[in-house]
Amino acid sequence: xxxxxxxxxxxxxxxxxxxxxxxxxxxxxxxxxxxxxxxxxxxxxxxxxxxxxxxxxxxxxxxxxxxxxxxxxxxxxxxxxxxxxxxxxxxxxxxxxxxxxxxxxxxxxxxxxxxxxxxxxxxxxxxxxxxxxxxxxxxxxxxxxxxxxxxxxxxxxxxxxxxxxxxxxxxxxxxxxxxxxxxxxxxxxxxxxxxxxxxxxxxxxxxxxxxxxxxxxxxxxxxxxxxxxxxxxxxxxxxxxxxxxxxxxxxxxxxxxxxxxxxxxxxxxxxxxxxxxxxxxxxxxxxxxxxxxxxxxxxxxxxxxxxxxxxxxxxx
Amino acid sequence: xxxxxxxxxxxxxxxxxxxxxxxxxxxxxxxxxxxxxxxxxxxxxxxxxxxxxxxxxxxxxxxxxxxxxxxxxxxxxxxxxxxxxxxxxxxxxxxxxxxxxxxxxxxxxxxxxxxxxxxxxxxxxxxxxxxxxxxxxxxxxxxxxxxxxxxxxxxxxxxxxxxxxxxxxxxxxxxxxxxxxxxxxxxxxxxxxxxxxxxxxxxxxxxxxxxxxxxxxxxxxxxxxxxxxxxxxxxxxxxxxxxxxxxxxxxxxxxxxxxxxxxxxxxxxxxxxxxxxxxxxxxxxxxxxx
Numbered sequence: 169x170x171x172x173x174x175x176x177x178x179x180x181x182x183x184x185x186x187x188x189x190x191x192x193x194x195x196x197x198x199x200x201x202x203x204x205x206x207x208x209x210x211x212x213x214x215x216x217x218x219x220x221x222x223x224x225x226x227x228x229x230x231x232x233x234x235x236x237x238x239x240x241x242x243x244x245x246x247x248x249x250x251x252x253x254x255x256x257x258x259x260x261x262x263x264x265x266x267x268x269x270x271x272x273x274x275x276x277x278x279x280x281x282x283x284x285x286x287x288x289x290x291x292x293x294x295x296x297x298x299x300x301x302x303x304x305x306x307x308x309x310x311x312x313x314x315x316x317x318x319x320x321x322x323x324x325x326x327x328x329x330x331x332x333x334x335x336x337x338x339x340x341x342x343x344x345x346x347x348x349x350x351x352x353x354x355x356x357x358x359x360x361x362x363x364x365x366x367x368x369x370x371x372x373x374x375x376x377x378x379x380x381x382x383x384x385x386x387x388x389x390x391x392x393x394x395x396x397x398x399x400x401x402x403x404x405x406x407x408x409x410x411x412x413x414x415x416x417x418x419x420x421x422x423x424x425x426x427x428x429x430x431x432x433x434x435x436x437x438x439x440x441x442x443x444x445x446x447x448x449x450x451x452x453x454x455x456x457x458x459x460x461x462x463x464x465x466x467x468x469x470x471x472x473x474x475x476x477x478x479x480x481x482x483x484x
Numbered sequence: 485x486x487x488x489x490x491x492x493x494x495x496x497x498x499x500x501x502x503x504x505x506x507x508x509x510x511x512x513x514x515x516x517x518x519x520x521x522x523x524x525x526x527x528x529x530x531x532x533x534x535x536x537x538x539x540x541x542x543x544x545x546x547x548x549x550x551x552x553x554x555x556x557x558x559x560x561x562x563x564x565x566x567x568x569x570x571x572x573x574x575x576x577x578x579x580x581x582x583x584x585x586x587x588x589x590x591x592x593x594x595x596x597x598x599x600x601x602x603x604x605x606x607x608x609x610x611x612x613x614x615x616x617x618x619x620x621x622x623x624x625x626x627x628x629x630x631x632x633x634x635x636x637x638x639x640x641x642x643x644x645x646x647x648x649x650x651x652x653x654x655x656x657x658x659x660x661x662x663x664x665x666x667x668x669x670x671x672x673x674x675x676x677x678x679x680x681x682x683x684x685x686x687x688x689x690x691x692x693x694x695x696x697x698x699x700x701x702x703x704x705x706x707x708x709x710x711x712x713x714x715x716x717x718x719x720x721x722x723x724x725x726x727x728x729x730x731x732x733x734x735x736x737x738x739x740x741x742x743x744x745x746x747x748x749x750x751x752x753x754x755x756x757x758x759x760x761x762x763x764x765x766x767x768x769x770x771x772x773x774x
Contacts, residue, residue: 209583
């Protein structure tokens with residue numbers, strides 16, 4: 169009896185008689201699986217591969233009037249010389265890199281500190297609380313902080329006025345926006361980031377610590393010489409995954425920015441949205457989006473290359 | 485572990501460290517909880533809009549919640565949110581788990597190709613405008629189908645599920661097949677019951693995704709605002725401060741805003757503790773092997 173599932177195939181008695189149609193027989197045997205996979209396949213083709221064909225519009229004059237002439241790299245030249253795009257590109261770089269540095273530092277240190285908590289119940293309680301914001305939508309987080317930082321009745325400004333200070337418009341002031349944004353981003357994501365590190369820490373062999381203690385290592389030395397080195401592979405993976413998301417600040421910026429602070433907050437994706445969807449410059453916005461996708465892709469691939477050079481194994 | 489403790493629990497330096505660590509953790513809890521708690525408390529407070537620093541309301545009212553339940557303009561988005569979350573999760577779980585089930589068959593012809601097809605989407609996406617144009621050309625504009633279908637399978641969740649399915653011993657599958665189960669029957673009777681933690685974790689992620697989704701509604705449902713969900717409503721009410729239609733109410737729109745945020749948080753708060761143990765396990769299992 170031949171089964172779908174076992175790894176070893178037991179050939180059927182007269183199989184060789186079917187040799188020319190063997191491939192077909194194999195496909196036929198798995199027909200039920202292909203049928204089950206069909207919706208997923210159709211999904212991938214419709215919503216991922218068909219749009220990839222649409223990337224050609226980067227090279228066409230395409231706006232509300234429809235697809236026009238082939239214009240080569242004109243959209244890319246336009247973008248690079250446009251003030252809106254260069255500003256969005258600069259903001260994307262600043263916000264993404266600041267975000268990666270802050271997130272990595274905070275998640276790693278909080279994971280290490282959480283790992284030192286000996287009271288299991290307390291540790292669980294902290295974990296439950298710090299994972300929570302990740303599950304709130306960006307609209308809720310945006311709404312929450314819009315009210316929390318509001319000049320009328322917002323708790324933060326109430327405290328500032330209570331201490332005799334001037335109420336501040338955190339989300340509408342270009343000098344305060346970036347810091348506020350990065351704080352809110354960390355508020356939502358840092359706790360969730362610890363999941364992966366804590367999992368890695370719980371996998372560290374206790375014998376390593378016992379051996380270190382025998383050698384007279386104090387807790388600090390244990391952390392520097394055992395815990396951190398054990399974390400390095402996970403740190404590299406998380407870094408690469410963060411690089412993949414580097415240009416992906418869309419929703420958070422979209423709910424927290426406003427025309428007053430476009431100068432410091434507009435990122436490539438919000439720029440694509442405004443020029444493509446609200447101004448109908450489909451060809452131009454596709455080109456800008458493609459530019460972003462290509463850089464993000466190159467970053468991930470090269471980070472992966474570097475990591476495989478350094479450690480002899482690749483992440484992707 | 486006991487050894488570590490006994491060796492160091494009496495050192496003064498370590499005790500100082502533990503105290504500081506404890507204080508640090510408590511302050512993290514405060515920083516995360518205060519904004520959330522303040523919104524929830526203020527939703528019961530009529531006078532929250534006045535610039536008064538107050539921790540608890542003087543008088544508790546549920547007027548804001550009554551208004552949400554009585555006004556179609558607010559209640560309808562809430563219903564849309566529930567409907568799309570349930571149907572979206574059902575669609576996504578079906579599509580994703582069937583595809584993962586197929587990928588988990590080690591001898592499936594074309595397995596590598598079908599896997600690669602999904603993996604590429606993890607690293608490279610065409611972007612907002614090409615996807616928008618496809619949705620428009622498929623005739624899905626201004627229909628909830630656009631919102632339900634454009635993100636119906638996430639490659640990362642697909643991999644997690646595939647790893648889960650592969651961790652089931654092959655002999656169980658063989659036994660089911662010998663007993664006369666078709667692949668679909670095997671899936672329903674054997675694979676699903678054995679993969680509960682993974683399915684629960686990914687189900688939660690899809691539920692949260694569909695419940696939290698807002699941008700697809702703005703993008704694909706432009707001329708039919710009555711199909712917008714609660715998140716879009718919340719954004720216009722709180723972030724854009726669009727309080728049209730609520731001026732006639734005697735109490736502060738501030739508590740309405742707070743109540744609307746609270747309503748949007750509640751389903752997450754109910755679901756979260758139930759599945760928390762599953763998602764950490766589910767993620768780790770997938771991540772370690774993925």
